[in-house]
Amino acid sequence: MLEKLQTPLIIVNFKTYLEATGEKAVELAKKAEKVSLETKTSISVAPQFTDIATLAKTAKIPVFAQHIDPIQPGSHTGHVLAESVKETGAIGTLINHSERQLKLSDIDAIIKITRQKNLVSVVCANNPNTSAAVASLKPDIIAIEPPELIGTGIPVSKAKPEVITDTIKLVREINENVVILCGAGISRGEDVKAALKLGTQGVLVASGIVKAKDPYMVLREFAEATRV
Amino acid sequence: MLEKLQTPLIIVNFKTYLEATGEKAVELAKKAEKVSLETKTSISVAPQFTDIATLAKTAKIPVFAQHIDPIQPGSHTGHVLAESVKETGAIGTLINHSERQLKLSDIDAIIKITRQKNLVSVVCANNPNTSAAVASLKPDIIAIEPPELIGTGIPVSKAKPEVITDTIKLVREINENVVILCGAGISRGEDVKAALKLGTQGVLVASGIVKAKDPYMVLREFAEATRV
Amino acid sequence: MLEKLQTPLIIVNFKTYLEATGEKAVELAKKAEKVSLETKTSISVAPQFTDIATLAKTAKIPVFAQHIDPIQPGSHTGHVLAESVKETGAIGTLINHSERQLKLSDIDAIIKITRQKNLVSVVCANNPNTSAAVASLKPDIIAIEPPELIGTGIPVSKAKPEVITDTIKLVREINENVVILCGAGISRGEDVKAALKLGTQGVLVASGIVKAKDPYMVLREFAEATRV
């Protein structure tokens, strides 16, 4: 499914924000779709589980789950099955977000499941070393997010550019093909520009868009910033 | 929301069975709805997160989530927010299923959240003592399920009737109003009948229905067995 | 083993404080022993796992583990076995401390293990409802600690006396015999006195003693405060 995604790529993580729940998730996805079409930029959204089916049906942009579990179909009440995510029309899933961290062997197992189910795997990591570790597991996309900057509005691309450049260096020694995104604190177009300049292929963003007064305008600023 | 549920009550847990995922979840819910209308029996379904919205829209029977997290709206990527479940039209949620067990303080926190959001809380427990413990937390419904019998086809109402009677005794000393269900191994009408005779107010069932050759027929047998 | 403990009872939790690690754990236990002997007060200590054996050998006061796992002997690398704690000479264990919270069914399983192994169970709970829930599981001791006050120096007995009185009321309806302690923010003799006056049978304390400039003097103040 990775072929559906061009880079640079913007993924908007809806987390469990009320501003991106239910009806509001649909509205926000519609805005993301509008920006994507208007600017011909690759924008994806990662809504809550309960909203995936609706968004995958109504929005003409790729939809990701925020997590799936390392399970096969069966007796796993309350867990998230790859097949159920796939059947909604979602294209892939975030894995190991800093707010939903996983055991190493589970990250490995989930990546294997996404490969079997033709889902795009976006594995989050908290620093250059763990990003390199993830690279050995061969996901489609790695998103480096220093947890101490998440939600702060202080962009990693400015506050800790060396985190990004070290990540790219270490990851590329192991894996030449994986797409590398960065996240945490991205809230302006110039943060996106800086991230791309440092060598990433896009951004993973949440509050910077979801909590913005005008998500459409900020996302548009982001999209325009991806055109170097 | 509890007023929408009459007892005796049958809740069908779809777990992460392929037979109850996506399109098949819709078909199964339709069968449950048919039995419910035909027999005027209270039947609810608990599908996967990704299927809740669709089922809550298409089925005229109450829909439950299989789990929610003890969180408030905010930065909780990959978690299940009560508000998002509520907005789909679901009526309540399972809590602490033996396949998704929770810390004691989280069970307490989730029950409080369901109360605030007007969702029905169905807390699972594995034995009479833990059922009594749960009773102190004042959920709407307690479902006693000895984990060693889940999925076996050996009904708790036959194999371990004392588990049910002990549960009822201990729970009633603490909480007169909570609805008590039993589960594990329930696969025939007579198992349902036995469960009610022992003093429960219904059953929580999964593979007995979902994996049945003819779920409609088995569910109909269950429904008829609830009429003493 | 409960017969070895008279009430009022003071349990000093060493947590993973450096001031109570290794050699310093021995020194602190010696001070606790001294106060216990001088004032004829029931004082116990709960050191780290690695220090239990040494303390149980050198100190003439009861020693508790801070946690045990719900396991039987076998393949459980990195877990804490009741038998290994017992064999050191420790008298019991804390269970479900707010910093090491457990699933409901695991609390139940651990209490059963302590009963089989003749270890004293001290189950921590975070509010009156969960304390009542724990009471149904029949531990030897319940310690109520509102987590928001732990380590603050603001004593629960002063800041939230109703938490204690509600706990005692709810627990006593279910279990007449369990010993009830309170903790969180206890740092002066008058806090201990207040806790006992409200109806508890002792205190669970950590930083108030371990981080005190003169742990001996503060513990002595505590001990004297237990004599009404």
Added chain:
Amino acid sequence: MLEKLQTPLIIVNFKTYLEATGEKAVELAKKAEKVSLETKTSISVAPQFTDIATLAKTAKIPVFAQHIDPIQPGSHTGHVLAESVKETGAIGTLINHSERQLKLSDIDAIIKITRQKNLVSVVCANNPNTSAAVASLKPDIIAIEPPELIGTGIPVSKAKPEVITDTIKLVREINENVVILCGAGISRGEDVKAALKLGTQGVLVASGIVKAKDPYMVLREFAEATRV
């Protein structure tokens, strides 16, 4: 501390076996010490937390913890602090054993802690990919153990030699210096010999020694097998 360990290296994991608890842990460590001295082979033991202090004092061979937590000194009741392990005289710790698996970021954090505290880190991994992932985190030792063979008596070196050779290949591309051990099902001298021949620098063993009728004799067989 790694300099205290020569290769080939045998680490005996005591798990939570009764045959290796308390007094019996001391006896078993004495046997390991005897074989180590007699055969001039590098043998270490990894007992339960409660037995570390005693063994580190009485045995003249290196002692490892089975796990430590990713914590700093402070309020972490029931957790295992690196400093407390260090102060007992232990030389290092197992990390991420398949029976005590950890989040990726916690493995990284614990390795950093062991480096600061001059403890030897032995990180377990379940397959070649996760072993390579661990290699990026730069531990001192990696132990590859296919979980499906643990405790079976079917040696990985015979049943799945490609797991070992793939691991060595992938790990060496990333990290030239890390010591590589293998484990799971090792119960005879020839299994040890095969493991070394495949390119490992030693073995991690548990039931093969602990549950042996004559642990001294089997360990001696292992030690002799390390001399190629």
